[in-house]
Amino acid sequence: MLLIDALQFLAQALYVVLFGVTLGQLLRHPSRATLEIALFFGTAAAVVALALLGAVLRVSQAPLFTAVSASLLMGLPYLLLRLAATFSELRLIYVRAAEVGLTLVVVSLFVVPPPYPLWMLLALVLYFVVVAVGASLSFVFQGSRSSGVTRRRLQCVAWGSGLLGLDILVAGLGATMPAFVEFWTVVGALCGLGSGVLYFVGFAPPLWLRRTWQEPALRAFVARSAQLVREPDIVQAIRDLEDRTAAAMGAASTIGQWIEPEGVLRFYVRNPNLHPRDDPADSGYALHADLGVFDLEPGNMIAGRAFAQQRPIFSSDSARDDPRYAEYYRSTGSLAAMAAPISAGAHRFGVLTVYAARAPVFADSDLELVQLMADQAAVVLQSRALIEDTTQSRARQEAARLKDEFLASISHDLRNPLTAVRGVTQVLERRIERDGTVERDRLASALSNIRGATNQMASLIDQLLDYARMQGDRPLELTLSSTDLVELTRRTVDSYAASSERHRIQFEAGVERMVGEYDAARLERVVQNLVGNAVKYSPDGGVVVVRTMTERSQGKLWGLISVEDHGMGIPEADVPLIFDRFHRAANAAGVPGSGLGLSASRQVVEQHGGTISVQSEVGRGSTFVVRLPMACQAGGA
Amino acid sequence: VSIVLVVDDDANVREAIQWALEDEGFEVETAADGLQAIQRGVARRPDLVLLDLTLPVLDGYRVASDLRAAHGTNLPILAMTADGQAQAKAMRAGAYAFVRKPFELGRLLEIIRQGLDG
Numbered sequence: 001m002l003l004i005d006a007l008q009f010l011a012q013a014l015y016v017v018l019f020g021v022t023l024g025q026l027l028r029h030p031s032r033a034t035l036e037i038a039l040f041f042g043t044a045a046a047v048v049a050l051a052l053l054g055a056v057l058r059v060s061q062a063p064l065f066t067a068v069s070a071s072l073l074m075g076l077p078y079l080l081l082r083l084a085a086t087f088s089e090l091r092l093i094y095v096r097a098a099e100v101g102l103t104l105v106v107v108s109l110f111v112v113p114p115p116y117p118l119w120m121l122l123a124l125v126l127y128f129v130v131v132a133v134g135a136s137l138s139f140v141f142q143g144s145r146s147s148g149v150t151r152r153r154l155q156c157v158a159w160g161s162g163l164l165g166l167d168i169l170v171a172g173l174g175a176t177m178p179a180f181v182e183f184w185t186v187v188g189a190l191c192g193l194g195s196g197v198l199y200f201v202g203f204a205p206p207l208w209l210r211r212t213w214q215e216p217a218l219r220a221f222v223a224r225s226a227q228l229v230r231e232p233d234i235v236q237a238i239r240d241l242e243d244r245t246a247a248a249m250g251a252a253s254t255i256g257q258w259i260e261p262e263g264v265l266r267f268y269v270r271n272p273n274l275h276p277r278d279d280p281a282d283s284g285y286a287l288h289a290d291l292g293v294f295d296l297e298p299g300n301m302i303a304g305r306a307f308a309q310q311r312p313i314f315s316s317d318s319a320r321d322d323p324r325y326a327e328y329y330r331s332t333g334s335l336a337a338m339a340a341p342i343s344a345g346a347h348r349f350g351v352l353t354v355y356a357a358r359a360p361v362f363a364d365s366d367l368e369l370v371q372l373m374a375d376q377a378a379v380v381l382q383s384r385a386l387i388e389d390t391t392q393s394r395a396r397q398e399a400a401r402l403k404d405e406f407l408a409s410i411s412h413d414l415r416n417p418l419t420a421v422r423g424v425t426q427v428l429e430r431r432i433e434r435d436g437t438v439e440r441d442r443l444a445s446a447l448s449n450i451r452g453a454t455n456q457m458a459s460l461i462d463q464l465l466d467y468a469r470m471q472g473d474r475p476l477e478l479t480l481s482s483t484d485l486v487e488l489t490r491r492t493v494d495s496y497a498a499s500s501e502r503h504r505i506q507f508e509a510g511v512e513r514m515v516g517e518y519d520a521a522r523l524e525r526v527v528q529n530l531v532g533n534a535v536k537y538s539p540d541g542g543v544v545v546v547r548t549m550t551e552r553s554q555g556k557l558w559g560l561i562s563v564e565d566h567g568m569g570i571p572e573a574d575v576p577l578i579f580d581r582f583h584r585a586a587n588a589a590g591v592p593g594s595g596l597g598l599s600a601s602r603q604v605v606e607q608h609g610g611t612i613s614v615q616s617e618v619g620r621g622s623t624f625v626v627r628l629p630m631a632c633q634a635g636g637a
Numbered sequence: 638v639s640i641v642l643v644v645d646d647d648a649n650v651r652e653a654i655q656w657a658l659e660d661e662g663f664e665v666e667t668a669a670d671g672l673q674a675i676q677r678g679v680a681r682r683p684d685l686v687l688l689d690l691t692l693p694v695l696d697g698y699r700v701a702s703d704l705r706a707a708h709g710t711n712l713p714i715l716a717m718t719a720d721g722q723a724q725a726k727a728m729r730a731g732a733y734a735f736v737r738k739p740f741e742l743g744r745l746l747e748i749i750r751q752g753l754d755g
Contacts, residue, residue: 408720412691415719416647419739423653426742427660442656453649 004182007189012048014196019045021204029316033086037203040079047072067109073168074105074124077131080161084138087154098131118176125172132165148217149210149366150250153202160198167191214369217248225376229383235268237384241352241377248373249366251356252333255342255377256296256303258350264295265307265351301325306339307351312371314338318355333357338367340374342381349381406467406596414460417453424449459532462525467596476607478519485514485523485559485628486548492527493546502541505531510549514559516630522604523628526612529597530563530624537588537622538567550630557630558610566621575616587618601626639753642666642683644674644700645717646693650738654687657742658749671695679707685752689717690726701730713752 019041026038050069059065078098084090105127112120136158143154167188174184201209221244231237238255245253256265272289284300287293299308302322306313318337319326329335334355342349352374354366424446431438438446486509493507527546534544545564550557570578574585581599598612605612609629616622641663645651648669655665666683668674671692678686678700686704690697701714716732717740727735733755734748 412719415738416645416650419719420647420649420653422739423650423657423742427653427656430657430660430742445652446656449649449652456649 004185004189007186007193011189011192011196012051014193014200015041015044015048018196018200018204021200025204031317031320033083034316036079036083036086040076040083041199041203043072043075043079047076061114063113066114070109070124071106074102074109074128076164077128077135077161078102080135080164081131081138083157084135084142087139087142090138094134098134101127101131121172121176125168128168129165132161132168136161136165146250147246148248148250149205149213152213153205156198156202156205160195160202163191163195163198167195210366214248218369218372220244221248221373222376225380228380229387234384237380238268239270241380245352245354245370245373245377249354249370251336251354253352253354254303256307256351256353257381258307258342258348259295260348262295264297265304267294267296268292269294301328302337303339303351303353306353307341307348310341310343310348312338312340312367312374314367338370340367340371342374342378344375344378344382347378347382347385349378349385352377403467410460410464410467414457417456417460420453421450424453459528462528463596467600476519476522476604478522478607480517480519482515483518483520483523485516485518485561486511487513488518488520488524489527489546489548489561492524492531496528496531496535503535503538503544504542505535505544505546508545508547510547514548514550514630516559516628518608518628519604523608526601526604526626527561527563529601530561530626533597533624534563534565534567534622538565540567542566551627559628559630561626561628562623564621564623569618569621570614570616571618575614578614579612638662638664639684640664640666640681641749642668642674642678642686642688644668644671644686644692644697645689646670646691647689650689654745657746661746663749669693671697671700674700675703678704682708682712684713685749686712686714687717687749688714688730688732689719690730691719698730701732705731713755715748715752 019038022034022038022041026034047069050065050072053059054065054069078101081090081095081098085092085095105124108120108123109116116124139154139158139161143151143158146154170184170188170191174181174188177184205213224244225241228237228240231240234257238257242253242255245255254267256267259266269287269289269292272287272292284304285294285296288295296304298304302313302315302318305322315321315337317335318329319335322329329337334353335357337353337355339351339353342352352370354370428438428443428446431442490507490509493505496505531544531546538544543566545562547560547562547564549560549562551560552558568587570585571587574583577583578585579598579602581596583599584595602612605626605628611627612624613627614622614624641658643651643654643658643665644667645654646669651667651669655667658665666677666681668677672694674686674688674692675695686701688697688700692700697716704714705712710731714730714732716727716730716735717738718726718735719738724735733752736745736748
């Protein structure tokens with residue numbers, strides 16, 4: 001008997017203590033959830049108090065007293081179901097049904113005088129068990145959908161509710177089978193104690209237990225974050241941190257990255273549709289759905305405040321604490337929110353937020369954990385920033401090296417044609433000095449040598465100009481004038497046709513004129529570059545075909561210049577990169593070149609609003625096509 | 638008649654030097670890359686090699702050492718360079734002298750004569 005008394009006393013004491021704890025929570029964070037939790041344990045404590053009072057005043061058998069304390073007891077599963085509805089997406093109809101049941105129960109308790117008939121006892125037990133199990137299932141379901149500490153807490157509440165139902169079932173069984181009354185009492189007391197402990201753990205877990213539960217998630221978070229330092233994509237790294245935080249907290253998580261030059265906290269939005277569309281100008285935030293980012297000014301919303309004040313903030317009802325954005329919090333399901341600044345020393349990297357549509361998921365002490373994870377995130381982001389700095393300075397060094405190399409190679413290459421020109425002219429001078437004249441054939445070949453050398457120099461100087469222009473990726477200042485592309489192309493082709501003996505350069509004009517506003521000098525260099533490449537990369541000679549034609553597409557008229565060679569071609573892997581600066585095809589190693597011509601050409605063409613493309617096959621040759629927008633006065637046919 | 642082997646990958650440069658030397662009464666052989674230079678230089682011993690050190694296929698240092706292996710260390714080699722450390726490079730190749738592009742014709746001929754005399 002002593003054991004049973006002790007068990008019962010413990011269970012009762014636990015419910016009274018829990019009432020005290022939850023009352024404290026209610027006073028510190030008044031919200032619907034804390035109110036309902038306190039109400040549940042208040043009712044449980046009242047049942048305990050009434051039982052004690054009844055025993056002391058010896059009125060336990062009084063009908064009114066029995067009706068009141070039984071009604072309170074019967075109200076417990078209903079309150080539990082309401083709690084379940086607060087925690088999860090429980091359909092309202094179940095709550096309404098429980099309310100109808102409770103009304104019937106209470107009415108019958110006051111109308112039927114005790115001792116109650118068996119059928120009524122059975123009905124009461126049935127009502128209690130069904131509602132308690134229903135609430136329990138709802139918590140189980142909600143628990144299975146969450147993770148981390150929240151999941152464990154909800155599981156405890158679910159088991160506690162199950163045990164509470166069992167307690168009453170046992171009491172009912174005890175009433176119908178009085179032969180084993182002691183056994184039933186022990187089982188009932190155990191169930192009561194068990195549910196009390198589980199409720200305590202679920203609704204108000206002590207800090208050490210919370211820490212124990214959090215540890216695996218926190219470990220996973222730290223382990224993963226170490227790898228994130230090397231994740232090449234910053235957005236991916238941030239998303240991963242968010243996922244890890246969400247898993248550890250059992251709630252949604254977002255990170256706002258501090259973009260200092262723009263003065264905003266930038267959140268990388270996964271589903272822009274979840275955010276309210278209309279953001280008024282003075283809202284303090286802006287959603288750029290097309291970019292998938294949400295920019296928030298510091299000081300606004302819970303996240304912006306935590307960042308501006310550099311301290312963690314917890315709001316169990318953000319709509320109430322920050323009414324300006326109440327509608328936003330409601331529509332995004334962030335009525336409960338925690339935010340902690342991600343900072344390392346004086347360096348501010350952003351803000352970590354954890355939020356849920358329902359407040360009771362969080363407790364005060366979770367805020368410490370969020371700050372801990374924010375600090376870890378700061379370590380990750382700071383390491384990344386350092387690595388990025390190093391990479392950038394290395395890239396600058398590499399660019400400087402390429403520049404030096406390029407300039408050295410150009411000045412080296414300029415010396416050869418200069419040597420030829422100087423040598424040939426001095427040979428001619430010496431002959432004139434010696435013989436008074438130079439024979440016709442020698443003069444002709446000397447002039448051809450000089451022209452070849454000067455062409456070489458001109459092309460090197462063009463490369464130098466292209467390079468100088470591309471330093472710093474400055475856009476070109478186009479000098480537009482009315483230009484005929486057909487005439488421009490013909491001129492370029494003619495100048496090349498004379499200088500190459502082994503190549504035949506053929507020009508086919510599809511239309512008489514292709515007039516538009518173009519930068520003639522620059523486009524001429526583009527055509528020169530393409531024809532020059534066609535010759536250069538056809539070491540065995542052959543026909544180069546240059547065509548001009550017009551094309552109508554996308555409702556616009558385009559002027560096309562194509563250059564087709566039958567040379568070495570471009571390997572498939574190099575084709576997509578062939579217009580990149582310094583990129584040269586794998587098979588171009590034996591052919592002199594800077595890797596700049598095509599990238600400069602692309603820049604010129606694109607700044608005209610046009611495109612440049614290539615089709616190529618190794619061993620069969622390449623065809624480059626320049627498409628330039630035209631005014632609609634294409635002449636000829 | 639002295640035979641001079643002119644090795645340079647630039648056709649215009651080869652041509653200019655060839656004309657200048659032929660006008661002075663030399664017999665001129667030419668080669669456009671390192672392999673050609675070794676083949677021609679080994680097949681027929683030149684009296685002097687005018688050698689550009691930056692060459693395709695095989696570089697000038699290789700040409701110098703192969704020709705010396707074939708004809709002895711007293712084969713005079715005159716190095717031509719278009720870049721900075723001309724002297725150091727010429728010494729590395731074992732040349733008796735060097736010229737930097739672009740050079741004066743008179744100066745080139747003077748150095749060639751020194752090489753042949755000496």
